[in-house]
Amino acid sequence: MDAAEYDLPVFHRGGFHRRTCRSCGSAFWSLGDHAVCQEAPCRDYGFLGHPIIPRPYAPDEVRETFLSFFEHRGHTRIRRYPTIARWRNDVFFVQASVYDFQPWVTSGAIPPPANPLTISQPCLRFNDLGEIPEKGRYFTQFEMMAHHAFNRPGHEVYFKDRCTELCHELLTSTFEVDPTAITYKEEVWEGGGNLGPSLSVGALGLELATLVFMEYVRDGDGMKPMPLTVVDTGYGLERFTWASRGTRTAYEAVFGAAFDELRRTFSPADTAVLLDHARSLNFMLTDGIVPSNSKAGYFARLVLRRSLRILAKSPEAPELVAILDRVARDQATAFPEIGEHRDDLHRVVEAEIERFGESIERARQAIRRHEERVSAAGARVTEDDLLTWYDSLGVPPDVAVEELKHPPPIPADFYTQVAARHEGEAPATDYAESTEGLPEVPDSVPPTEVLYYLDPYTVAFEAHVVFAKGPFVVLDRTYFYPTGGGQVTDRGHLNDLEVVDVERRGAWVLHRLERDAPWSAGERVHGRIDAPRRTQLMQHHTATHLLNGALREIVGPHVWQAGAYKGPESARIDITHYRPLSKQELHRVERRVNQIVREDRPVKSYFEARSEAERRFGFTLYQGGAVPGKELRVVEVEGFDVEACGGTHCTHTSEVGAIALLGTDRIQDGVVRLTFASGERALDLREEHEEILSDAARRLGVPVEKLPDGIDRLLGEIEENRRSARERLREDLGATAQRLLAENSETVGTVSVVAATVALDRAGLMELSRLLTRGADRVAILASEHEGRGTLFVGSTATRVPANALVEAARPAFGGKGGGNPAAATAVGEPGAPLTAALEAARSAARERSAV
RNA sequence: GGGCACGUAGAUCAGCGGAAGAUCGCUGCUUUCGCAAAGCAGAGGUCGGGGGUUCAAAUCCCCCCGUGUCCA
Structure with a gap:
């Protein structure tokens, strides 16, 4: 970014000078005599014990002071937006105040709610989750105070110079920051295909605000000016509060009395996490997130479960809902909606706590069983098992280790290894609305006047064609409803041609016809909507x-x-x-x-x-x-x-x-x-449904109200039939077994061998063999021709005569494929294979082995 | 949205290519004045669904469905 971008009149008017930071190498502007920019890590926190803002502010005071400052300077105060970014499909949460206005306002598609405006937007950001509370300044829920201006050609509100002037005035005259302590560091901001210069505002090591000036669009390797330029500022409410108190961490300054209360039971770090997570949860749950295992709901589950694990450390720990309520009291001054519907919110939280408990219990059992199994096999639980359990059961390694008799060491880089396991996964894809196949409409075509908003009952109208290409037609006005809001499109006719689809594209409504439109711009057509469908x-x-x-x-x-x-x-x-x-x-x-x-x-x-x-x-x-x-x-x-x-x-x-x-x-x-x-x-x-019911009743021959009884009776009959069929089969097989034992049995040594040819399927062979080998030292050799293929089945209770050995011996005789175990074995031959030879081979093998 | 784990008897689960199992619960019998308990016997399964590989699939492969979990 060209140095001229940052060379603002406000700096020259005020007597600022430009230096290069000896530490990070960035240029910065200041009234003071600094060798480095006044932000960490280029310098230490110099405000701990020596506040940047000379009198202590509560968070609510910081917000009110900020908003009224900008209100008095021509800005309209705007209410916060939801923290759940329902209007966007690329992110789950609002992470900065400008998210409220992306993409439609910043792209110029729709006007901003006010211009210029000021807002304090609660944001949720979970990327720094691991940094809480180590660095003492990260929050998953924080407020970004901002003033925004949207400049259209011919309607300039303000840009870099005035924006910086306002910022400096706010800091020095309202918050009474020493003017020489502040540095404005030159940076480049880029996001969402846009970019521009930005100034990072720091004092005594703390970054207080960022002033971003969106003015270019990325264009290949270069950039081109945006038609709409945007002033996007962000002032950290928590940072200001901290700066006014100079406490060891931001948490003590921001949470105030609530911090001291919880601190009696928990370490400072755990206290910070609990309070931070409680604030996040209150916003998420108030704005309509239900904890779940995917998408935005997962973040609610994540912070909720993290909180529960901390609470589990102390027997004196309060209930999670009590902490949520305590934090809500502080939040509700500025955001009364947080205090509403507490009972319902408690139910959501309690349900989630219950599920977490069940899930942990299930996991503990699985872990214990796994250890028993591997130790029975002479092995031990491995580090790899810990990783798998974390991924698939949700058990943190320290919890898993508690369950184990012989735990493996927990790798120091456990969570790095978890991350490594997740590498190479396909990233979440956000689908863009498909305009594929739709024709480009020239800008000269006037926007469609949409009439269905005003009158949903009119289903016949006259209109003029303003654009036609292939089967697509744009009219000057239409009652046809395009796809949107989950409502499918209208169908109907334009003159005699059927309208098969209606889609919105920019300012136009495109009617897609069954075939190419025979009209050109200016022609008058008659529209008729399929009224019953509408x-x-x-x-x-x-x-x-x-x-x-x-x-x-x-x-x-x-x-x-x-x-x-x-x-x-x-x-x-x-x-x-x-x-x-x-x-x-x-x-x-x-x-x-x-x-x-x-x-x-x-x-x-x-x-x-x-x-x-x-x-x-x-x-x-x-x-x-x-x-x-x-x-x-x-x-x-x-x-x-x-x-x-x-x-x-x-x-x-x-x-x-x-x-x-x-x-x-x-x-x-x-x-x-x-x-x-x-x-x-x-x-x-x-x-x-009634027709189905009465039809079913008719078929069963019962009145509709007796249908359940009728079905019970029918199911009973079916069950009875199945049972008797099974019994009959068993009897048949029993008789066969007795006959074979009487006629086809021989005793060799202590082993009695039955060999016979039967006609049974696989299940029948198994059942018969079972009957024949009841008792010790029995061998059954059965051959059967079934569905064209010859099967040899051997069952054995004689240890000296393993069934699979007999099958092995018989296989060459008929070229059968198969195998089995000592108790049972089968082989199947191609059609026409000499089954009798196989039977004889098995029989003689049995005799041989029995005789030993 | 993606990765991983799981889906077998009413419940909790084992089995992980060769003849479907354990424990609890259920039914009956024995014992008891009766209950509890114990012993014996028994019923209960399209092994989530559909394809494939194999002589043989709960078991291996593919596709669905369901549940849990981790990560965006």
Whole structure:
């Protein structure tokens, strides 16, 4: 990055000078006389005991001071975004304030909620998990205070100079930091294909803030200017608090009294981890994460289980939920939502604790069994076993060792070895929305006016073609609903041509026809939507919202929509929940939604400013992972459920008709799927089910209500038949056995040998042999022609006459393949092989061995 | 989303190419006034599902499904 990028008027006005850090080699600007930049590791922490900010601040004070500073300088204060980044598919959590505005605001696709704005955004970051608490300053949950400006061509808000000026004023006049202590280090920021200069703000060894100026797009090896430039700042709330107190670690400064309380039971390090993890968990659980074994839920499980292991160290340890509540008290001043729904949150946590206990118990048993088995074989448990157990049973090595009589040493680099095992695994792939096969639409084509938002009932309309290529047509206006929000697309006709697909692409709605469009731009066409299909889709979509509302009400507010699909035949909603739904819960939900349907509540769909909608309804609006634009489309079922949603909806709940729950599955740890139907389809399916039932009853010859009895009777008969068939076979074989013992038996020495040719399958041969060799010193040699292939079967209870040896001896006689053990052996020959010769060979081998 | 482990009797699991097992539970009998307990006998398995290799598959290979766990 060119040095001119950092040569800001604010530095010259203030009398800053530019130096090169003797330690890291980076250039920095300062009013003081420093040989190195004022950040670790270039210099030590100089503020421990000598705070950078001369008076102590509480975290809440730091936040309020920061936000009101920027509010008084023309910024709009914005409420926090959820910590779960539902609007993005490349990350799970918000890790910086700018995540709130990526990708749509930063790309210029939609306007920011305010400009300029200021926010204090709670973030979650788990990459430094291992660094807690060693370095004394990492948190899994932290707040990034920020001021952001988004500059469009012709609408410049502010950029590098003003941004740095504001930062310096905040630090020196409001927080009273010694101006000469501060250094602004020149850095390059790059991320998400964008890059730009940045300034890292440090004092007395502590990095307090970063000022990032996104102004270029990566273009091959070079870069080109972005049409929209972004001021992206980040001020660490925890860092400021620490800087104002100069305590040994940031944790003591940030957690305050809660730290001192827990410190009585735990080491400083364990105390820090417990409090940090409690803060993370409170945010994750409040924002709708259910602990699970994959995706975002895994991080909740990870920090929860780490906390439990620490708690297990002390008999005086409080319950985990008590710690969560204690931390929530401090958090709730700024974020009251953290304090809501404590009971439900406790249930989620308790369920997870129970599962962890079961899982550990299962693992302990498996470990003990494994050791018994290997020691019986004269071996010992290995280091490798420890690795496998950690990976597959979730047992940390120290826990495993407790269970072992002869434990192997725990390798010092255990977790490095774990990581090595996971190397070369395919990384998580985030799918990009596929626009493959869709044509490029020139920018000159006017955006499509979408009418289905305003009026979901109109199914016939006139419009003009504005673009056509192959089977794709863009109209100036359309009522056709494109794929989105889990609702499948409308079907219908444009003039006489069938519309087979509808997709949104940028500002346009593309209609895909059954064949190439015969029209050119400017032509007028008549659109007709398949009305029954649309009606059914609307009913399913509104029913989804009703179910979501009922589930949150009945199952608990930890329920969030984790996905949905609304097809013409049936629909489904996936929800976050920690165990399968019970029959009772399902019945209650079904009754509740149908009650809402009967109450005929109005369903209002309207656009509203994002901030206003959030203020009125809270974050539960974002059930579908909504786009954080300036305006939201709100779908409100009066007094029951409110969601941001772009779908087509009924205007009254009664239009949904009836809702029938069809089934439930656990599709993933922490996610439960409900399948349902509404409207006509609900009735159709009920009829189909009744038809199936009455058909089954007719076939069984019982009335429908006696069906279970009828089935029991039938199953009983089947069982009885099976039993008697088996008995008959046994009797037959028994008779055969007696006959053979009487007629085909000879005694050689102490061994009695039976040899005969029969016609039985493999199982029959086995059974007969068993009967013939009941008792000691018996040998049965059976030959059988079955399904064209000759089988020789030998069973033996005579130790001197191993069955496999006889088969071995007989095999050359008929070219059979086979083998076995001393008790039983078989060989099978090709069709036409001389089976009798084989039988004789086995018999004489038996005689020979018996006679010895 | 990927790696690893696991899926065998009602339950907990063993067996890991050659004739499906153990323990608990269940049923019956013996013993007891009765219960508990003990002894004896017995019932209960498409060895998660589907393909393949083999003379032979619970066992080896492939694909699904389910569960657990670790990692993104």
